[in-house]
Amino acid sequence: MANFLLRRLFSTLLVMLGISFIVFMIVHLVPGDPVRIMLGLQADQAKVEEIRHLMGFDRPLMVQYFEWLKNALQGDLGESYITGQRVSEAVAQRLPATFSLAFAALLIGVIIAVPAGVISALKSGSGWDYAAMIFSQIGVSIPDFWLGIMFILVFSLYLGWLPPSGFTKPSEDFGDWLRHLILPATTIGLISASIMTRFIRSAVLEMIAKNHVRTAKAKGLPQSRVTSRHILLNASIPIVTIIGLQLASLLGGVIIVEIIFAWPGLGRLALDAVTRRDYPMVQGAVLMVAMAFAIVNLIVDLLYVYLDPRVKY
């Protein structure tokens, strides 16, 4: 196990290195000059050149990358070109909002998708099954920004039950945090549930068709036993996988929902940084997302050990 973890750590670092390099190159090579964007209206050519030189933009790209890497390895992700704020601080500032939304949305998604997917597979072809499939088809087809705005109009403007947008830290006001969380989490949660329902249904259906299930039934085991031990337990691996993938992608930030709900998450941070060619911030945000993926994947892989006795690291 220790060996496995070490190898995992090493390969994760390699992946993050690769990602940081590719993103660095792409964002620097795309047209658009951060100095021009930064200086805005009070600049002249001399000032632009001066700042360019000061920030090291006139050096070769590889040199600039290694400079960034050297600092990053020492824990210094640099400062935003636009605000001067330390990148690590800016990313950390966004974490409470991103985590709140990701976990709440996932919770809603899982609470809906797991029963829906399992029941529709177990009762395949029944009314439940069709209902679940229609629901998930609609959910997958609806644009998230439309759903979000509809929720805001109905629950905030017309009914006045919930605030339309924004984020309050749970430490500041727990009730307010919840009230602000409900609409964006439900928006994403419903769509996420739609995606997961289909996967879960497929996974369970596949399991039902397997030989060992037929054998179990033939042996005369009660249906509940067959379902829990032979179908669901085995289907739990793909189910846990899809849930993990959803979580990882939610932790990366959900740009559109963040924009609609004025949610101060990582997605908006990354988008604003890219728009303004705020290179250090882009690197920082992307690294954060890569790390989230790596950690979630690791947790899912470790869960396999509990779920599948054949898996040993």
Add this chain to the structure above:
Amino acid sequence: MEAIDDMTVAIALTEASPNLLGRIGAYKGMAIVPKEIVEDGTVDTFPVGTGPFKFVEFTPGDHVTLEANSDYWEEGKPYIDGVTFQIIPDETVLLTNLMTGEVDWVDSLPPQRVTELATSGEIIVQKKSGGDYWYIGLNLNREPFNDVRVRQAIAYAINRSDVAAASKWDTATPNQGPISPDSFWYYDYQSFDQDLEKAKELLAEAGYPNGFDTEFMPTTFYEETVRSAQVLQAQLAQVGINADIRTLEWGTWLEEEGAGNFDMYICGWVGNLDPDDYFYAQHHTDLFFNFTGYSNPDADVLLDEGRTETDEAARKEIYDQVQELIIDEAPYVYLYSSDVVQAWQPYVRGYSTIGTNAKRFENTWLDR
């Protein structure tokens, strides 16, 4: 600069600058801050100034929190305890926040809803025409825009009312010059009322009797420029000018503009107060923001004079001449002057919209 006493500063200039107060205090102005925070760089993340409110904290891109400055030089002000600026990117959600009372004041409204909201009686809407002007920038380093007759043809071919209406609904005034009619510096010079025949004549004279192919370059950063481009495309087609539209995001757009990779770009200059703001950086030979490549020694002389002339009447005359010259030579084809539009809940008192887009809350109080 010299501090004469605790409350007085003397600034010695090498030449007259009638524009000085504007350059210090207006939209693009400066602040008086302690030397230490500039030297150690914390002015970027924790500014300290002399205004009615003090900086508390901010999450860049999300919000800024200010609280009342008890040491403010005007006794008793500000009346409110603080102001928080919350950034809400989506216009509909912004409006919902205002309507539900989650926020008390907003500084942008979807332009297509302004008139309806203003007459609804539920919120107060104020529009002030200001120092913002929107225009088509032509590339004088490219054919056929190096020929003044072609540029003038474009100025004759378009219908500014339609462009203004499509871009900003009721919140813009079509204008053949950059300065808004409300301003002291406004010069009523309407030489390009729409005249399609004249436009075609000029094009024929310049050697393009059947028009030519070209391209507009608006940006998604300012949605209105995209709408303007679409309307202009249809209008120019009437005189045989076939324009494609190449819409770019901000960073790329700035790059292309700076590199001169465009035929006609659409953009605006905002927050202009002094006449110098409207013309100098944009049209003086060889200056950084002169993206059209316009160069006219006569204009340069006038612009330099206007900067240092302290007699207001004489200054007005100089800038009237500047406007005639620049409008006629059409490096920019002016489209409209847009309004600053702000809205607030009825219980917000003591606030009024200012044409320069400055937001002043020192006299504001909440009646509830």
